[in-house]
Amino acid sequence: MSGEGEIVVIGVGLAGLVAALRLAEGGRRVRVLAKGVGSTHLSGATVDVLGYAPFRVRSPAATLPEFAVANPHHPYALMGTAVVDDAVTWLKGRLSNPRYVGDLRRNFLLPTALGVAKPTAVAPQTMAVGDLTHGGCFVIVGLPGLKDFYPALVAGNLGSTVGIAGEAIEARAVDVDLTLDGRVDVGPLAYARRLDDPAFRAQLAARLHGRLGADDMVGLPAVLGLTDAEQAWEELEARLERPVFEIPTLPPSVPGVRLYGALSGALHRLGVSVTIGGEVLGAETHGGRVTGVHTETANGVRFHAAAGVVLATGGWAAGGLEMDSHWVVREPVLGLPVTGIPGGGRRFLPGYFDHHPLASTGVAVEGSLRPVDGDGRVVFTNVRVAGATLAGAEPWKEKSGDGLSLSTGYHAAMSMLAEED
Amino acid sequence: MESIETEVLVVGGGATGLGVARDAAMRGFATVLVERKDLAEGTTGRYHGLLHSGGRYAVKDPRAARECAAENAILRRVAADSIEDTGGLFVTTPWDDVTFGDRFLAGCADTGVGVEEIDVADALRREPAVNAGIRRAFLVADASMDAWKLVWACARSAEQHGARILTYRRVVEVLRAADTVAGVVVVDSRSDEEMTIHARMTVNATGAWAGQLAALAGCRPVEVVPGKGIMIAMNHRIVNTVVNRCTMPSDGDIIVPIRTVSVVGTTDSPVADPDQLEVTQAEVDHMLDEGEKLVPGFRHARALRVWAGARPLFGARPPGDDDTRDITRAHALIDHAERDGIGGFVTITGGKATTFRLMAEETVDLVCRALDAGGPRPCRTAVEALPDSEPGAYYSVGSRLARREAHLLDDQLVCECELVSRQTLEEAVERRPTANLDDVRRALRLGMGPCQGGFCTYRATGIFHRLERLDQVTANTALLDFLQERWKGVHPILYGDQLRQARLDDWIYQGLMDVEHLPAVAAAAIGSVA
Numbered sequence: 023m024s025g026e027g028e029i030v031v032i033g034v035g036l037a038g039l040v041a042a043l044r045l046a047e048g049g050r051r052v053r054v055l056a057k058g059v060g061s062t063h064l065s066g067a068t069v070d071v072l073g074y075a076p077f078r079v080r081s082p083a084a085t086l087p088e089f090a091v092a093n094p095h096h097p098y099a100l101m102g103t104a105v106v107d108d109a110v111t112w113l114k115g116r117l118s119n120p121r122y123v124g125d126l127r128r129n130f131l132l133p134t135a136l137g138v139a140k141p142t143a144v145a146p147q148t149m150a151v152g153d154l155t156h157g158g159c160f161v162i163v164g165l166p167g168l169k170d171f172y173p174a175l176v177a178g179n180l181g182s183t184v185g186i187a188g189e190a191i192e193a194r195a196v197d198v199d200l201t202l203d204g205r206v207d208v209g210p211l212a213y214a215r216r217l218d219d220p221a222f223r224a225q226l227a228a229r230l231h232g233r234l235g236a237d238d239m240v241g242l243p244a245v246l247g248l249t250d251a252e253q254a255w256e257e258l259e260a261r262l263e264r265p266v267f268e269i270p271t272l273p274p275s276v277p278g279v280r281l282y283g284a285l286s287g288a289l290h291r292l293g294v295s296v297t298i299g300g301e302v303l304g305a306e307t308h309g310g311r312v313t314g315v316h317t318e319t320a321n322g323v324r325f326h327a328a329a330g331v332v333l334a335t336g337g338w339a340a341g342g343l344e345m346d347s348h349w350v351v352r353e354p355v356l357g358l359p360v361t362g363i364p365g366g367g368r369r370f371l372p373g374y375f376d377h378h379p380l381a382s383t384g385v386a387v388e389g390s391l392r393p394v395d396g397d398g399r400v401v402f403t404n405v406r407v408a409g410a411t412l413a414g415a416e417p418w419k420e421k422s423g424d425g426l427s428l429s430t431g432y433h434a435a436m437s438m439l440a441e442e443d
Numbered sequence: 444m445e446s447i448e449t450e451v452l453v454v455g456g457g458a459t460g461l462g463v464a465r466d467a468a469m470r471g472f473a474t475v476l477v478e479r480k481d482l483a484e485g486t487t488g489r490y491h492g493l494l495h496s497g498g499r500y501a502v503k504d505p506r507a508a509r510e511c512a513a514e515n516a517i518l519r520r521v522a523a524d525s526i527e528d529t530g531g532l533f534v535t536t537p538w539d540d541v542t543f544g545d546r547f548l549a550g551c552a553d554t555g556v557g558v559e560e561i562d563v564a565d566a567l568r569r570e571p572a573v574n575a576g577i578r579r580a581f582l583v584a585d586a587s588m589d590a591w592k593l594v595w596a597c598a599r600s601a602e603q604h605g606a607r608i609l610t611y612r613r614v615v616e617v618l619r620a621a622d623t624v625a626g627v628v629v630v631d632s633r634s635d636e637e638m639t640i641h642a643r644m645t646v647n648a649t650g651a652w653a654g655q656l657a658a659l660a661g662c663r664p665v666e667v668v669p670g671k672g673i674m675i676a677m678n679h680r681i682v683n684t685v686v687n688r689c690t691m692p693s694d695g696d697i698i699v700p701i702r703t704v705s706v707v708g709t710t711d712s713p714v715a716d717p718d719q720l721e722v723t724q725a726e727v728d729h730m731l732d733e734g735e736k737l738v739p740g741f742r743h744a745r746a747l748r749v750w751a752g753a754r755p756l757f758g759a760r761p762p763g764d765d766d767t768r769d770i771t772r773a774h775a776l777i778d779h780a781e782r783d784g785i786g787g788f789v790t791i792t793g794g795k796a797t798t799f800r801l802m803a804e805e806t807v808d809l810v811c812r813a814l815d816a817g818g819p820r821p822c823r824t825a826v827e828a829l830p831d832s833e834p835g836a837y838y839s840v841g842s843r844l845a846r847r848e849a850h851l852l853d854d855q856l857v858c859e860c861e862l863v864s865r866q867t868l869e870e871a872v873e874r875r876p877t878a879n880l881d882d883v884r885r886a887l888r889l890g891m892g893p894c895q896g897g898f899c900t901y902r903a904t905g906i907f908h909r910l911e912r913l914d915q916v917t918a919n920t921a922l923l924d925f926l927q928e929r930w931k932g933v934h935p936i937l938y939g940d941q942l943r944q945a946r947l948d949d950w951i952y953q954g955l956m957d958v959e960h961l962p963a964v965a966a967a968a969i970g971s972v973a
């Protein structure tokens with residue numbers, strides 16, 4: 023099998039990383055080409071599989087089958103929901119620092135940077151400890167100069183929230199005066215790098231000493247170390263003698279950078295070449311197959327022959343779907359058909375939270391994620407589409423973003439591997 | 444019910460109202476101004492941003508041209524701090540009649556508008572992005588004027604002279620004593636409390652709403668046609684000079700550089716209600732097409748937001764004419780004692796932001812006569828500069844950055860796009876104890892840059908809440924309002940990079956923060972979420 027041609031994965035967000043890694047593990051030669059880093063650096067790095075449908079989902083496993091029936095064009099429905107479970111299990115097996123916990127049987131309710139209890143299926147254990155499902159007492163900690171996290175806002179909203187059986191949640195905010203060398207304008211990554219240092223962690227613990235009640239659990243912005251979060255987290259728990267958890271901040275996301283590091287490191291170990299800054303300009307095709315892609319390099323345009331392509335270009339947010347000023351929509355890399363383009367110029371409605379006609383526009387696929395045209399005919403047999411470029415979902419509303427990218431990236435790889443047999 | 448008394452009451456907190464309040468206060472009248480929202484939330488905060496040289500009206504509307512030319516020179520002396528001296532170009536594009544330039548030159552000469560025809564090559568050297576096919580070019584004294592700065596400077600000056608400025612007070616009733624207006628009743632839109640203001644003279648400076656207020660006063664109809672115009676802000680300074688087409692005023696024929704953006708506009712169509720200004724797809728397309736004529740490649744620039752304003756156009760609507768552009772841009776001062784036999788009430792409407800000072804001067808002259816002020820009280824607004832303004836000390840596009848760079852290491856940047864620091868934000872909050880997040884947003888231009896509040900919406904909410912200025916419900920509601928407000932300005936122009944940005948913001952606020960499920964929000968906000 024490894025003697026066969028190379029698979030080109032386009033995009034290095036979660037979907038691209040997962041597809042590339044699973045293919046490489048399956049023995050395929052893989053090349054990853056990406057314009058820039060992707061969604062991982064923005065998202066909270068929790069695996070949200072299904073949070074709202076549209077009611078709050080308690081158990082994704084129980085809800086997914088009926089969700090698939092109600093949303094037949096959703097990627098979950100097209101792939102079959104069993105894939106999601108396999109993908110989650112596979113991913114958890116590849117992440118150890120920090121480890122990921124949880125499964126599809128029930129969602130955690132994890133606090134966001136606004137103090138909202140967000141349903142999520144699988145999360146780094148550094149975050150999962152903050153589960154609000156059964157209430158509790160929480161102290162939310164603010165770090166000086168960090169402008170992307172407001173503990174009082176988090177605590178205030180947590181205090182107006184209850185557990186699933188009405189359990190009380192008590193929350194308050196504390197600020198610790200542990201500056202980064204007196205800096206007043208600090209991003210999450212700067213704190214994370216510094217918290218890789220045990221001495222700095224000890225200072226943080228010391229600043230919190232005596233300020234915590236007996237039952238308080240401690241919520242910190244998600245900056246507990248970049249390279250060794252597991253260690254940083256365990257050490258803080260030990261020093262404070264109580265549960266400690268992280269809450270995602272505004273981007274850049276430290277947990278996302280960790281997730282990216284873990285998966286791209288695994289790719290590296292398998293000898294997969296990852297080129298960032300290699301924008302794919304277009305493809306060569308022959309007989310219903312993509313035979314290779316052109317990338318932009320400093321040295322001019324370069325051609326990469328491809329036995330297959332996984333298109334994981336991240337949808338609208340990452341340039342995987344585009345609309346120009348004449349309102350023409352296209353998928354710019356392979357020129358795939360785009361479905362769900364609303365007619366009559368009504369792309370968006372006046373209310374921000376309205377159901378916007380353009381919301382689930384994207385590339386339509388069949389069950390093995392090969393792109394199809396308006397008549398349901400496969401466009402390229404050796405192409406798979408994964409992640410936010412797919413039609414039929416509104417992941418930011420469903421709270422299914424990383425779950426969708428993970429499972430479609432995984433399924434794209436599996437169906438390609440299966441085909442070679 | 445609270446009740447206060449004053450000599451002069453000004454209704455309307457736009458450029459005109461503030462100009463009148465300042466002038467009246469400077470001439471020694473006890474003065475109160477009421478505005479139903481925040482200052483400059485009417486047309487003044489939604490205009491095109493152009494301090495006219497008069498060139499635009501030189502052929503079509505000589506009176507307006509003359510007034511603009513004179514006021515332009517005055518404002519450059521007394522309000523320089525609100526002006527960026529961009530200069531202006533009139534260019535003859537391939538779509539325009541070359542001979543119009545001759546009429547233009549003649550019109551400028553007749554109306555005192557300074558103008559110089561320059562080589563096309565010089566014009567293109569000055570503005571390389573402008574269509575290389577232009578056939579003639581004329582240099583004029585157009586400039587870019589920051590309406591918020593102007594209005595707030597007038598407000599500060601008025602207050603220094605003893606005036607009271609009351610925002611979020613809507614006039615709901617005009618009090619009459621026989622055939623005289625005796626004052627008004629206002630409702631505080633935040634507390635719902637009523638207040639009576641007795642005044643010897645009430646000045647209706649409500650712009651496009653002037654007809655509504657005059658009706659409350661029981662006057663004969665004041666014919667103000669709200670003329671809707673849309674504008675689109677494009678990222679970057681595509682041009683650094685105001686660029687006009689040298690032709691009869693039409694749609695989308697001016698690009699104004701304002702701070703870090705370039706604004707194309709505008710349109711002109713009569714509407715029934717100045718509070719209902721919908722932006723249509725056709726209007727957006729039209730603006731982009733016209734922008735493309737002036738600056739090829741315009742459509743590839745990133746459109747940041749779109750908005751509409753309502754011109755207060757005074758005069759009967761020309762029968763069967765859908766274009767309100769034929770109504771004069773000069774202002775109208777109505778003495779209702781003379782016209783309707785109703786004393787204590789005058790209306791000042793029409794005009795331009797450029798001529799606000801002159802409009803105020805004429806209005807207060809009339810007030811002096813009507814109140815028989817006992818001897819002349821001369822107007823000083825043409826000579827006395829606004830606070831913090833020095834003649835010739837214009838602001839420049841780099842002003843904010845220069846100020847910011849001095850504090851790079853000791854202040855936090857809350858809004859990277861518009862360079863708003865935490866200290867600036869906190870000071871703005873302290874200065875106006877009653878300000879809400881939305882007021883501060885507008886005053887500081889917070890969230891108005893390319894990312895449209897993607898980051899600073901959350902930060903500003905957090906900072907406000909932390910200053911204990913917002914309780915939990917108010918903070919959450921303010922955040923949702925902020926998101927909705929931003930959405931209003933972007934959804935009609937979402938394409939290209941701005942669509943991409945909007946989706947990124949969706950991921951941040953909905954995907955990452957789950958803002959739709961904030962636990963405590965005011966009932967009204969829940970409505971907009973559902």
Ligand SMILES: Cc1cc2nc3c(=O)[nH]c(=O)nc-3n(C[C@H](O)[C@H](O)[C@H](O)COP(=O)(O)OP(=O)(O)OC[C@H]3O[C@@H](n4cnc5c(N)ncnc54)[C@H](O)[C@@H]3O)c2cc1C
Pocket residue numbers: 454455456457458459460477478479480482483484485486487488489490491492493494495612613614615648649650651652656670671672673674708709710751752753754755792793794795796797798
């Ligand atoms: C699209 C467009 C572009 C323009 N471009 C330019 C330009 O480039 N240069 C230029 O010089 N001029 C321009 N103008 C014209 C200029 O903006 C207006 O002439 C000027 O701003 C009007 O100011 P104003 O104070 O009279 O009215 P406004 O600014 O509208 O003020 C009236 C105020 O009255 C308040 N009000 C109404 N009813 C009540 C009530 N019952 N109680 C209390 N308050 C009330 C309103 O809220 C409002 O704030 C433009 C206008 C438009 C529409």
